[in-house]
Amino acid sequence: MKNIRPISDPAKPKVYIETYGCQMNVNDSEVILSILQDDGYVLTENMDEASLILANTCSIRDNAEQRIWGRIDQFRLQKRRRTGVIIGIVGCMAERLKDRLLDGHVVDIVAGPDSYRNLPALIKAVTPDSPQMDVMLSHEETYADISPVRMDRNGISAYISIMRGCNNVCSYCVVPYTRGVERSRDPQSIVREAAEVFDAGYKEVCLLGQNVDSYLWREPGAPDRTVDFADLLEMVAKTSPELRVRFSTSHPKDISDKLIFMMASYPNICRHIHLPVQSGSNAMLEKMRRKYTREWYLERVAKIRSVMPDCGISTDIIAGFCGETAQDHEDTLSLMREVGFDSAFMFQYSERPGTLAAMKYPDDVPPEVKTSRLNEIIALQNTLSKASNEREIGKRHTVLVEGVSKRSSEELTGRTSNNKVCVFPSCGHKAGEYVEVEVTGCTSATLISRPV
Ligand code: SAH
């Protein structure tokens, strides 16, 4: 495990990294920092003193990309003020837009998600007249041998990417094009990384992949010897009963009974599944190419709850996908009520160039209808989140303390196994400890509790 905190050394060049998008991108920035640190760089949190400015970008929705274009304008000012500053756009937007990012002469380096090992070479080759680009996608790269330099602030919870890419080709989604084909990382390297972070004082790991349920490792030379996601989860859970294990994201079509039973048999595997449904309408699910039905989804939820009644279930929902009718939208609302999600990420459909949906279906739900449907979905989810938290009042939970609460320095904050944020009076406890609490009240976002 490498140094968590940057050492200030005036002789070393400084890199400033901004990260956008999903948890996998956050972990990728930690991989990038590891590679750059080996090349002599140190991290700075002050853009004004950096000789290398990187933005690790996201393409998932148009507004994610618009934000980056805005940032590139800001970076232009840095270049005007200080000669020799190198600007790099890396990650999904780099992969999607490639040399179009070089228009405007601000960006010096464009590097896709599988090109990070090549960053030191790209940096060396840059001159004011020759920007550098590497957007090759790989069938093998998993950065398995690289120890990410942790950039989280709490030192309690670490991300571990267990796979890269995605083979699903949901019709609205840009990820298969920006991240390439799915590949699973050697389980031994994952177990080693979990042990390393635990030895360094971390108390929780979150295993990351676009579709963790399709994780599959075939032993080279013995392809019938395989490790699937449930096996991997068990291997990581055995690191220590004191290490909590989370994971994200599960795909409803792939989540297996074996996985559900594996979760139930290890108390340190957190009782939470992020299970994006996207829509409650079978017509929409079909067009989205999600490869499951509403009925299948509800059956999976029933199975999870029959094995783990206390398991938190969260989801993602898209409002206003191509051709969505008022009835399709009602079907989403009714599914939300039927499941009673504990929390959700909710979005308006944003057409992404090059995806199947962009080529096949008109983006025909008017913007104001998308917005009003999204608002209804958000309002309903607020009610469901509140109700879900109210059900916890009077119950006891073990909270892993992540730090001091934003609201009061006398209070601590952390999460329960089922992924609810919980605040309580510190009573001498500190970050990294497990504390037994009793829930005494709640808002729609937070459980209020006291140590028992
Ligand atoms: N691999 C995960 C999701 C990754 S993207 C899965 O399959 O569940 C995270 C979320 O962004 C998706 O679940 C979806 O709800 C949303 N999303 C993806 N593409 C989108 C688009 N074109 N417009 C709006 N939301 C989108």
Ligand code: SF4
């Ligand atoms: Fe995108 Fe679907 Fe892959 Fe998730 S499973 S990343 S939504 S293509």
Ligand code: F3S
């Ligand atoms: Fe965005 Fe790429 Fe993640 S598009 S959501 S950063 S995989």
